[in-house]
Amino acid sequence: MIRYDALDALPVRAALPGLNDALAGHGTAVLVAPPGTGKTTLVPLVLAGLVGDGVPARRVVVAEPRRIAARAAARRMAWLLGEKPGGSVGFTVRGERLVGRHTRVEVVTTGVLLQRLQRDQELSGVDVVILDECHERHLDADTAAAFLWDVRQALRPELRLVAASATTDAAGWAALLGGAPVVEAAGVAYPVETVWAPPAVPVRPPHGMRVDPALLAHAASVVRRALAERDGDVLCFLPGVGEITRVAGLLGGLDGVDVLQVHGRAPAAVQDAVLAPGERRRVVLATSVAESSLTVPGVRVVVDSGLAREPRVDHARGLSALVTVRASRAAARQRAGRAGREAPGVVYRCWTEAEHGRLPAFPAPEIKVADLTAFALQAACWGDPDASGLALLDPPPGGAMAAARSVLAAVGAVDAAGRATARGERLARLGVHPRLGRALLDAGASGAGAEVVALLSEEAPREYGDDLASAVRAARRGDDAYAARWRREVRRLRQVSEEATGSAAGAADARAAGLVAALAFPERVARADGGSYLMASGTRAELSEGSLLRGSDWIAVAVADRPVGRRHARVQLGAAVDEDTARRAAGALLAEEDEVRWADGDVVARRVERLGAIELAARPLRDPDPRLVREALLHGLRQEGLGLLRRSAEAGLLRQRLAFLHRHRGAPWPDVSDEALLARVAEWLEPELSRARRRADLARVDAGQALARLLPWATGEAARLDDLAPERITVPSGSRVRVDYGDPERPVLAVKLQEMFGLQRTPEVAGVPLLVHLLSPAGRPAAVTADLASFWRDGYKGVRAELRGRYPKHPWPEDPAGAEPTRYTNARLARGN
CATH class of the missing domain: 3.40.50.300 (P-loop containing nucleotide triphosphate hydrolases)
Known part of the structure; x- marks a missing residue:
C-alpha cells in the first residue's frame, strides 16, 4: 500500500x-x-x-x-x-x-x-x-x-x-x-545555532590516515556536552571507520543512550536502525556519507570533528586511497544542516570561527587529485584514450594521465597509441583497479587470485594483521560485515575471472597470496637487506614488531605507509614470496647491465643483474667500456676533488698564478676553480683521462703539465705569463724573492725589511700592488704594508725601536728610504760584503 x-x-x-x-x-x-x-x-x-x-x-x-x-x-x-x-x-x-x-x-x-x-x-x-x-x-x-x-x-x-x-x-x-x-526545489530548513567548541590545547594536524587521538577524545567530550545541554539525537561526523570505533569506545557507559555507527562497513541491520526513528535517545557516529546521501531522523544536534577523507594518489599503495583532510566550508554547511531538518537545532564545531574562514570553500574534485589509472582505462575502452572528447567539468591533469597510461601499458591494457587492447577490455570488465585485474588474470591456472584481490580491493580490518595469506584466512572464518562483503566479492570475481580466462577458481594459499601481491605491485617486491627490506622501486620498508612476515627473505608489499618522522615505509599488508616468484611477477624490471662507477674511492666495474633497485648477482667486468670508465673517473674527481691528481709545487703555483690573472685580467686567462676545471676537463685533461682506468692512474697525472694546456696560446698571451705574474721578482737588495699567489685578490711578497731599503714604490704584478710582509732578520713578520713610502715615513720608527736592540748586528738606519738595501749584517758590510 x-x-x-x-x-x-x-x-x-x-x-x-x-x-x-x-x-x-x-x-x-x-x-x-x-x-x-x-x-x-x-x-x-x-x-x-x-x-x-x-x-x-x-x-x-x-x-x-x-x-x-x-x-x-x-x-x-x-x-x-x-x-x-x-x-x-x-x-x-x-x-x-x-x-x-x-x-x-x-x-x-x-x-x-x-x-x-x-x-x-x-x-x-x-x-x-x-x-x-x-x-x-x-x-x-x-x-x-x-x-x-x-x-x-x-x-x-x-x-x-x-x-x-x-x-x-x-x-x-x-x-x-x-x-x-x-x-x-525549496527545502524546509529550520534555524541552526553554531557553537564553536575547539580543543583547549592544540592538536596535531591530520597526516595521511592518522588523526591525533587528542582530537578524537575532544570530539567524544563534545558529544557528552551536547547530550547534557540539548535535546534530541546527536549526529557526530568523523573521518573514517577507525575514528568512529575509537570514539564509540570513549562514549561507553552512556545511560539511556544508544551509540550507533554508520559507515560503508556497518552491517545492514545497523544501517537500517540508524535510518529509522529510535525508541531511545541516540548518538549516531557517521562518516561524510551522512552529509547528504542519508537522512537520519530525530537529529537535533550535530557535532562536527571538522575532518573528512578525500581520495589522493597513494604512491605507497599504487591505488587511489583516502587521506584525512580538513573538511571544506561547503561540507561543514551540509553537516550543520542535518541538525535543522525537523526542528531548530545546533551544531558544535570542533574548531574556531577564525579557522573556519581559512577552510577550503569546496572539496577537491576527485579527477584533480586521485589516481587516474582506472579512469584512463575506462576512457580507452570508450574509444577516447586521452579523454579529450569527454564532457567533463574538469579535464584530467596531464601528468596524472601520463602516469596512468604508463601503468596501463605495463600491464598490457593499452597499445602504443593508448587504445585499449583485448586484454584491457577484459581488465575493465573485472570491476577492480587495473593493477589488481592484472593479478587476477595472470595468477595462473589455479585461479586462486580472487580471494586475495577481494581483500586488496577494500581496506581490511587491522586485526587481520599484516600477512596477506593470514588475512585471507581470517576473512574466510570471519562473521563480521567486512567478511560478508568479502565473500560476495570473491564470488563475483571468480565468476568474472572465469568468464575472462575460461579457468575455474580455487582457494588461495600462502604462495598464491604472494604471487597476486607481486603481480599487482611488481615494483614493491622486496628483499631483506640489513634489517629492512629494499623494494624494487628503491624504497626501503620495515615490518612491525611481531609481524608474521619476519624472517622472509623476499616479500611482496601490497599496502604500506610512511609514518611521520620515519625514513622508511612501514608494511601494512604483504606476503612472503620466493625469488622465482619475484622474477616472474616483476619480469619487466629485470635487467643485466655493465655497471662502472666510482665507489669506495676507486673505479668499480661489474656486470650486474638487477630486479629494479635490487641487486641479484654481480661479477667483475674485465674489459669495461672506456666511456663508462671515463664517466666514473669524472665522478670521482667531482666527489673527491682535483687532489686525486699528482700536484707538484710547480703545478700548485701555476694554478695560483692563473687564478690571480683570471681575477684581475679576466679573459683570455682561464678560470681554474674546481667547478670550471671539471666543466672544461676535455680541454686540459682528456689525454690523461682517456688512458686512465683507476685511481692510481690519476695519481700519476702531472696536474701542472695538464693545466698548461689552458694557457691562452692561440692569442699569444701565454708568452706574457712570466711578465704579468712572475714566480719571483727582484727586490732592491738584488735577491729574487718568490711571490705568494695564494690569495688571488692580493698576492704577498715576504722579504726581509733591510732588503727593501731605498724603495719608495710598492712592487706590483699585473698592475696590482703586492702586500709586502716585511720580515725581521730572523724571518719573522715585523710589519705588513701595501704602501712602502707611508711605512718608511710612519711605521718604521716603531719597528726600529722594537727590533734594533734585539738584532744589533743588522743595520737600522734612521732614514730607510735613503739607505742602501742589503742582505747582510753590519760586520759583513764593513768587510765589503
Missing part, C-alpha cells in the same frame, strides 16, 4: 511539474534540491510512473556514489510503495543484486553504472538516468555523466538525463548537459 501521506509531505513535489517539462522539452535537467526534500526517493518514483498521474511507465536507473546510500535509497522507495526491495524498486551494488522482473526503479552505484555502459553503450531498456549527489564530484560519477552524454548525443537522443544534487555548480552541469534547464 502506497504511503501517500509520506509522499505528499516531501517538499520536492512542488518542483516535479518543472522537472517533467524540462525532460519532455529538452531531455536533460539539473535538479537542485536541499537534503531531505525527497529528490532521491520521490523523483525516481514519479519519473518511473509508479506514483502520480500522467507519467508513462518508464525504467529509471538512479546512480549513487556509495553502496550504503544505494541500498538505503532503494529500501526507502520500496517502503514508500508498501513493498520490499526487489519488487518495483531494486538495487545493485558490487557483489549484491536485488532486482526482480517487475523492477522499474533500480538504484546502482556509479561504478556499477560504468560497467554497464562499457558492456552496453546504449543502456538498452533504460529510459531515464538520475545521477544523484553529483556535487560530491566523485570520479566515477563524472565519468558516467560524460559517457551518458556521449550516448545521448550519438546513439539514444531519447535517453533522459537528470543531474541531481543538494548543492552543486548548477550552471556548470547545465552547460555540460547541453544547456539543460535548472529546476530548483
Whole structure:
C-alpha cells in the first residue's frame, strides 16, 4: 500500500511539474534540491510512473556514489510503495543484486553504472538516468555523466538525463548537459545555532590516515556536552571507520543512550536502525556519507570533528586511497544542516570561527587529485584514450594521465597509441583497479587470485594483521560485515575471472597470496637487506614488531605507509614470496647491465643483474667500456676533488698564478676553480683521462703539465705569463724573492725589511700592488704594508725601536728610504760584503 501521506509531505513535489517539462522539452535537467526534500526517493518514483498521474511507465536507473546510500535509497522507495526491495524498486551494488522482473526503479552505484555502459553503450531498456549527489564530484560519477552524454548525443537522443544534487555548480552541469534547464526545489530548513567548541590545547594536524587521538577524545567530550545541554539525537561526523570505533569506545557507559555507527562497513541491520526513528535517545557516529546521501531522523544536534577523507594518489599503495583532510566550508554547511531538518537545532564545531574562514570553500574534485589509472582505462575502452572528447567539468591533469597510461601499458591494457587492447577490455570488465585485474588474470591456472584481490580491493580490518595469506584466512572464518562483503566479492570475481580466462577458481594459499601481491605491485617486491627490506622501486620498508612476515627473505608489499618522522615505509599488508616468484611477477624490471662507477674511492666495474633497485648477482667486468670508465673517473674527481691528481709545487703555483690573472685580467686567462676545471676537463685533461682506468692512474697525472694546456696560446698571451705574474721578482737588495699567489685578490711578497731599503714604490704584478710582509732578520713578520713610502715615513720608527736592540748586528738606519738595501749584517758590510 502506497504511503501517500509520506509522499505528499516531501517538499520536492512542488518542483516535479518543472522537472517533467524540462525532460519532455529538452531531455536533460539539473535538479537542485536541499537534503531531505525527497529528490532521491520521490523523483525516481514519479519519473518511473509508479506514483502520480500522467507519467508513462518508464525504467529509471538512479546512480549513487556509495553502496550504503544505494541500498538505503532503494529500501526507502520500496517502503514508500508498501513493498520490499526487489519488487518495483531494486538495487545493485558490487557483489549484491536485488532486482526482480517487475523492477522499474533500480538504484546502482556509479561504478556499477560504468560497467554497464562499457558492456552496453546504449543502456538498452533504460529510459531515464538520475545521477544523484553529483556535487560530491566523485570520479566515477563524472565519468558516467560524460559517457551518458556521449550516448545521448550519438546513439539514444531519447535517453533522459537528470543531474541531481543538494548543492552543486548548477550552471556548470547545465552547460555540460547541453544547456539543460535548472529546476530548483525549496527545502524546509529550520534555524541552526553554531557553537564553536575547539580543543583547549592544540592538536596535531591530520597526516595521511592518522588523526591525533587528542582530537578524537575532544570530539567524544563534545558529544557528552551536547547530550547534557540539548535535546534530541546527536549526529557526530568523523573521518573514517577507525575514528568512529575509537570514539564509540570513549562514549561507553552512556545511560539511556544508544551509540550507533554508520559507515560503508556497518552491517545492514545497523544501517537500517540508524535510518529509522529510535525508541531511545541516540548518538549516531557517521562518516561524510551522512552529509547528504542519508537522512537520519530525530537529529537535533550535530557535532562536527571538522575532518573528512578525500581520495589522493597513494604512491605507497599504487591505488587511489583516502587521506584525512580538513573538511571544506561547503561540507561543514551540509553537516550543520542535518541538525535543522525537523526542528531548530545546533551544531558544535570542533574548531574556531577564525579557522573556519581559512577552510577550503569546496572539496577537491576527485579527477584533480586521485589516481587516474582506472579512469584512463575506462576512457580507452570508450574509444577516447586521452579523454579529450569527454564532457567533463574538469579535464584530467596531464601528468596524472601520463602516469596512468604508463601503468596501463605495463600491464598490457593499452597499445602504443593508448587504445585499449583485448586484454584491457577484459581488465575493465573485472570491476577492480587495473593493477589488481592484472593479478587476477595472470595468477595462473589455479585461479586462486580472487580471494586475495577481494581483500586488496577494500581496506581490511587491522586485526587481520599484516600477512596477506593470514588475512585471507581470517576473512574466510570471519562473521563480521567486512567478511560478508568479502565473500560476495570473491564470488563475483571468480565468476568474472572465469568468464575472462575460461579457468575455474580455487582457494588461495600462502604462495598464491604472494604471487597476486607481486603481480599487482611488481615494483614493491622486496628483499631483506640489513634489517629492512629494499623494494624494487628503491624504497626501503620495515615490518612491525611481531609481524608474521619476519624472517622472509623476499616479500611482496601490497599496502604500506610512511609514518611521520620515519625514513622508511612501514608494511601494512604483504606476503612472503620466493625469488622465482619475484622474477616472474616483476619480469619487466629485470635487467643485466655493465655497471662502472666510482665507489669506495676507486673505479668499480661489474656486470650486474638487477630486479629494479635490487641487486641479484654481480661479477667483475674485465674489459669495461672506456666511456663508462671515463664517466666514473669524472665522478670521482667531482666527489673527491682535483687532489686525486699528482700536484707538484710547480703545478700548485701555476694554478695560483692563473687564478690571480683570471681575477684581475679576466679573459683570455682561464678560470681554474674546481667547478670550471671539471666543466672544461676535455680541454686540459682528456689525454690523461682517456688512458686512465683507476685511481692510481690519476695519481700519476702531472696536474701542472695538464693545466698548461689552458694557457691562452692561440692569442699569444701565454708568452706574457712570466711578465704579468712572475714566480719571483727582484727586490732592491738584488735577491729574487718568490711571490705568494695564494690569495688571488692580493698576492704577498715576504722579504726581509733591510732588503727593501731605498724603495719608495710598492712592487706590483699585473698592475696590482703586492702586500709586502716585511720580515725581521730572523724571518719573522715585523710589519705588513701595501704602501712602502707611508711605512718608511710612519711605521718604521716603531719597528726600529722594537727590533734594533734585539738584532744589533743588522743595520737600522734612521732614514730607510735613503739607505742602501742589503742582505747582510753590519760586520759583513764593513768587510765589503
